[in-house]
Amino acid sequence: MRLLVLGAGGFIGRTTIREATAAGWQAVGLVRNDEAALRVLEAGGTPHRFSTGDPATWAEAARGADAVVDLIQPSLPGRMTLRAVRRISAARQETTAGVLRALCSLPAGERPLLVSVSGMDDLDPGPGRTVSHTSALRTVPVGFAHIGLPVRRMIEESGTPAVHVYLGNMVYGPGKGFGDLIVPGLARRRMPVPGTGRNRLPIIHVEDAARALAHVAGLSGAAGRTFVATDGTTTTLGELFDETARLLGASAPLRLPRWLAGPFAGEIAAQTLTLDTAADPSALMATGFEPRYPSFREGVPATLAAVAGTTGAAETGAAR
Template identity: 30%
Template structure:
């Protein structure tokens, strides 16, 4: 699940342990969503690679976060069209990395409506700003499960889309970008990312806490919950590197950005629990937990979305530094230990949260 990122901060620092790749012809990149879980990394990565980075912010805290990562903060909001032209002025590349994916246990209709606005209205406003300032390139963050197939079979970028209530606005934003690019000459790139996770992603932290306390079930499909969905995942560090590579590249179009090995939700949680030294999670059918999690969350966790990064790797200078969730979850827990969120229990070698 992608983390909330409309221009407000989430709750932890970002990894900066990947190798910078200086650009031989650095330009100015404008990042909407610069203080979110992806955006913070983007400001860092692009600055490391020699770019001048402008980060869209809405408050002083956001401005400090952007400055700390080597960027120039400018005030504005993707939902306020008049604020964007001056904020993005001078940018060669515009990146729409702002989202408002709900992080509550059971999102409301209003939560999803705000996400729709950020995706669609935000794309409209940013495209207008990009045209006004004469930007050359526009990158849009989307999600691979907008095109997951009814029968769960593998799919690629050419597969017919299969949106639901929660992904329809992502598809509409993709189509708006493609239409604008065709008529306006803007180089357009849509990066459909896999299921995000990282030490500072809200859902990852929620899952970690629940697993450590034995309260996170495996949500499965079917009458007894024994049918597992295959997920295409992506550590957010690799997502940031992918956007940086696409900002510097020349290819356009729609690409899937995921790690090297799809996994099931059951395997993800079992691996996570094992790394935490927690009890294996029990299995519950989706229909039983739907009243608690909501229809959208259950569908996400019980509907397969197997795809690959083949097309993106062929087009751009990128490969994932976190090839599997097994490697990624080790990174997540290492960061929690480093920052002091977790500590080892003396009794059994497992881990516990320090603020509980």
């Protein structure tokens, strides 16, 4: 089984390479620079340099592969304003167009399954405020749905065989937003909870997100299906931040009024973090998937241990 991962040098991408390799996949990481290539090698995969705008740089690598996981994401600014998200959405659509050109350049029988990855904001929770594999797409975008909804429409219009996986509104772990920003902010009491903190926030540990993507990529008959990948709990934003701060030995974070959260983090980020939504991952669980970290109570301690280990290693290297 051969799996290609677009954006393999990123937070979720390199973890997907590592987890897919551990599960028996021959994992190829499509990367755009030497630094990302090194991350793929360290994760146990094979790096392949490519350009999304030039299908010839990777179409042959995709020929006959079982699946391609698309984790390409433009760089995000510190404040996610509406103007910023529209700019990112345009860049993401351009990238997706390149991915689809590469896949459609292959004969139909040699095209891999496209595993399209997005966030919970794309799905309409309905009156019960719960999203699942049966949820309709939102008609009016909120949060990061400004990016995800146009991308899904492009994939559907292309006719490319695809399965759609929706990760939690926060993928946490050692790195990116949680490990690199939220954890240090909570440790210094400089990371407030936007809003009351009582809103339910669908979350998933990065290792489980990666495992879910590799699992879905290997499912028979996955094309055309939708899966929600979260830990299935009704964790609130306040619970996640408060417990993380407690484990760090820090004071409980302050609550920032919702009307101030927009100017602080950007309106789009504030919308995503303060949405009150539950998630139902039963369709994914029914395929035999089980999370390694069934809740943040197991996932956050593992994350903090990994962050501490990384910091310690960096300090030791600096001392030498």
